[in-house]
Amino acid sequence: NGEWTEVKCRYSAVPNNIVPREISDYVKKHNPSSKIVEIKRDRNDWEIKLSGGLEFKFNSSFRLVEVDD
Secondary structure, three states: OOOOOEEEOOOOOOOHHHOOHHHHHHHHHHOOOOOEEEEEEOOOEEEEEEOOOOEEEEEOOOOEEEEEO
C-alpha cells in the first residue's frame, strides 16, 4: 500500500519525521548521545536500533517491551 515498514541508515540518523514522538522522546531521555539508525514497524510493534548497537522494541502503544544489546 506504499507505506514504509523498514528504514536503515548507515551514515546518518533515521529522519525525525518518520520516528514517532514517543520513541524519539524515550531515546533522548535514556540514550541522549545515540542516534536511531534503523527503524522497523508492523501492525503490532516498532523496533529501533541505536548507533551504539542497542535495540529496543515498543508495542503499538509505544511502551517499551524489550531491550537487546
